[in-house]
Amino acid sequence: MSGWQEIRDDLRRRIAAREWPPGATIPGEETLAADYAAARATVNRALRELAVAGLVERRRKAGTRVTQGAPRRAVLSIPVLRAEVEAAGKAHSFHILALREGVPPEAVRARLGANTPGRMFAIDTLHRADGAAFALERRWLNPAAVPGPMPDLTRVTVNEWLLSTLPYAEGEIVFSAEAAGPEEARHLGCATGAALFCVERVTRTGAVPVTWVRLFHAPGYRLASPL
Amino acid sequence: MSGWQEIRDDLRRRIAAREWPPGATIPGEETLAADYAAARATVNRALRELAVAGLVERRRKAGTRVTQGAPRRAVLSIPVLRAEVEAAGKAHSFHILALREGVPPEAVRARLGANTPGRMFAIDTLHRADGAAFALERRWLNPAAVPGPMPDLTRVTVNEWLLSTLPYAEGEIVFSAEAAGPEEARHLGCATGAALFCVERVTRTGAVPVTWVRLFHAPGYRLASPL
DNA sequence: TGGCCTATTATGTATATACATAATTGCCGC
DNA sequence: GCGGCAATTATGTATATACATAATAGGCCA
Numbered sequence A, B: 001m002s003g004w005q006e007i008r009d010d011l012r013r014r015i016a017a018r019e020w021p022p023g024a025t026i027p028g029e030e031t032l033a034a035d036y037a038a039a040r041a042t043v044n045r046a047l048r049e050l051a052v053a054g055l056v057e058r059r060r061k062a063g064t065r066v067t068q069g070a071p072r073r074a075v076l077s078i079p080v081l082r083a084e085v086e087a088a089g090k091a092h093s094f095h096i097l098a099l100r101e102g103v104p105p106e107a108v109r110a111r112l113g114a115n116t117p118g119r120m121f122a123i124d125t126l127h128r129a130d131g132a133a134f135a136l137e138r139r140w141l142n143p144a145a146v147p148g149p150m151p152d153l154t155r156v157t158v159n160e161w162l163l164s165t166l167p168y169a170e171g172e173i174v175f176s177a178e179a180a181g182p183e184e185a186r187h188l189g190c191a192t193g194a195a196l197f198c199v200e201r202v203t204r205t206g207a208v209p210v211t212w213v214r215l216f217h218a219p220g221y222r223l224a225s226p227l
Numbered sequence C: 001t002g003g004c005c006t007a008t009t010a011t012g013t014a015t016a017t018a019c020a021t022a023a024t025t026g027c028c029g030c
Numbered sequence D: 001g002c003g004g005c006a007a008t009t010a011t012g013t014a015t016a017t018a019c020a021t022a023a024t025a026g027g028c029c030a
Helices: A004-016 A029-036 A040-052 A081-087 A106-112 A158-165 A182-188 B004-016 B029-036 B040-052 B081-087 B106-112 B158-165 B182-188
Strands: A056-059 A063-066 A072-078 A092-102 A120-129 A132-141 A170-179 A195-205 A208-217 A222-226 B056-059 B063-066 B072-078 B092-102 B120-129 B132-141 B170-179 B195-205 B208-217 B222-226
Touching (some): A029 A040, A040 A056, A072 A222, A081 A092, A081 A120, A081 A132, A106 A208, A132 A158, A132 A182, A158 A208, A170 B170, A195 A222, A195 B195, B004 B029, B004 B040, B029 B040, B040 B056, B072 B222, B081 B120, B081 B132, B106 B208, B132 B182
Antiparallel strands (some): A056 A063, A072 B072, A092 A120, A120 A132, A170 A195, A170 B195, A170 B222, A195 A208, A195 B170, A222 B170, B092 B120, B120 B132, B132 B208, B170 B195, B195 B208
């Protein structure tokens, strides 16, 4: 047993077997390396993976301990809309419903943080898959955060433009279920109050807010991920 | 510039700057290591991270190439219900609504795959946060997949029991928005048709299906994650 | 031309070593 | 006992080297 995957799996097994109960500190890398007759770097790799998976927590000097009420982590693929639609074998098209400048509502300002400018662009876009409404995108964009001129937004989605010009934005993503309002219902072709899967993203580059966007997916949408 | 994070960031920047357009093969590890005056292992680490983030795809001999329609990946924490409720400073309690043996519906059988047994346990549980309905859990469980006797289910949730006995099941997780049916509405104290955030999990150990579970969260629930 | 085999090559992993860094522990002076 | 400084220690990272593995590319032979 020497590969880091084997070591990782064995450590998983031993943790599961309560050899080290939740909260307990497991042996140090040197010790484990000796036990498994492997190099410390190999054990390190195994432990690092377990830490990423949320099974253990590691702190310098304090050592590695089994997580208590382990929140499991899953790596979710957040597809780019166009790619997602095309992956389903359908044709992606989109249509700008509205583009205006204005003052973002307080809820949006709060989510974007302190440096939110007074005026931003509001852009509403309807995305279609083979002509059928797929998702309604409602976005507020900070023009000061984007260098260069705005491209032809009838050809490139705002998201794709941002990804290509500011690819390292940090931020947060929030998933929720929302009842369709009159606008959502009209554009997505569903009843008012229908359950819509909603993805909200907030992005910043450093302290500069870039964009706040909410995607309402048409009823029936599912976001799946291996666990 | 020698740390793997700096190298990773610089590679990200160069990819974003279209130095290597999507689909293009980027230089090999040896070359990059020379460029950055770093060891190959360091560059390897940087590239590995970019691959995990979905920005590049790597194949032996073929090299590393920039992903085409890059679906972004985010690591989501899927909290254990009890931990999630307690993290919000509330008291978690739960109540078994029903526990019976029966034949799972075809939809569930299909999701669990070929080896689904004819009869499984159906367990419905209501989770509360400070007494308020928090989530309704509807589960089908394969008793043959779990070693040992069933514990006292009034003290331990099924999920926690499974996590402790079979902690390394594989599976899939699906997020969606669902309209509350009469049962969901009754237990969660919302109107029929209300938009509920729904998490469905299917787990297997190898080819043996373990459990199918669907969690309907009370209205207003949000699942957030750093991006 | 077409199919198979092999050489080449880029990534994947393992190892020993060294130094960096964070955090705890414990000592010291007060 | 308490505050703060310093020693200790476990993890984090970097490096050179070596070998493993997968997959392409090219050559050989029918």
